[in-house]
Amino acid sequence: MVKYRHIPPTQFxxxxxxxxxxxxxxxxxxxxGLTQSAISHQMRLLEGQIGQPLFLRIGREVRLTDAGxxxxxxxRRCLEMMEEGYRRLEPYRKPGSVVIYAPRDVTRRWLLQRLPLLKTAVPACxxxxxxxxxxxxxxxxxxxxxIIHAHEPPVxxxxxxxxxxxxxxxxxxxLAQTLRDPADLLTASLIHEEGPIGWADWLADRGIAPDAVWRGSNFSDSDIALAAAELGQGVALASVFLARDALAAGNLMQPFPTTLDTGRGWFAISSPARLKDGDVRGVWDWLQTQAAGGA
Incomplete structure (x- = not known):
């Protein structure tokens, strides 16, 4: 059977x-932008293809049948979707367009603030x-x-x-200034994020039994978890990379200097073919200047 064989021409x-x-x-x-006779002819052909009348002809006016x-x-829904699809292609037609994928938290907490620097470094991008x-x-x-969060980049x-x-x-x-010792976290309000590594791991790494760290709010979004911490709603176990700007601005503090190595990192990845484009290469080179592997 021919697929889509019941779909009439778009002009119809x-x-x-x-x-x-x-x-x-x-x-x-x-x-x-057609003649009245052309439209009338198209509608008769359309009704013939569908196999039933779509209009009631009443003098110079027409009314839809129930089927119509x-x-x-x-x-109408299909045409709207096709029009939306066309509009979504607009960025592809822009000269210098570079599509950068990044998780929401990275975009919000790190990349967004650095877009002016990117535009300065790669003006055509x-x-x-x-x-x-x-x-x-x-x-x-x-x-x-x-930009991905992984143990290692894809082969x-x-x-x-x-x-x-x-x-x-x-x-x-x-809140940070009330925390004198890592053990103080056992009685503090904690902010939890979804993920394989959490407060129990950080405390165990400090030699503290993590028996009472399940209290507090849970978040599936790192950006929102950091926002909750900025509002004083608890202590978050956060990526230092994502928290960097908030720490620099004084909105957040690290009460303890020690960090937990997760064995994962934030990698920029691309393909050799994409990097042949001058604007893509410009963004890539800019990312190298922004990299902070020791964060």
Missing amino acids: MKGFEAAARLESFSRAAEEI RDYHRTV EPWLDTSGTAIDFETMEVDIA GSESLLIANGNLSPVAAPA
């Missing part, structure tokens, strides 16, 4: 949608930030550079280490 769908909405073949023809009203909802969370495949996706990719994934307690200054 546009004519039908206009005629149904305006209740007039002549007004639909004027809107689309049902079909109009489908056609028009960055397009993708935070969709989709698994990256350079062969099938329009992604030029991706076969070009990569550079932006920062390691060390974790450290962070808190708003007023």
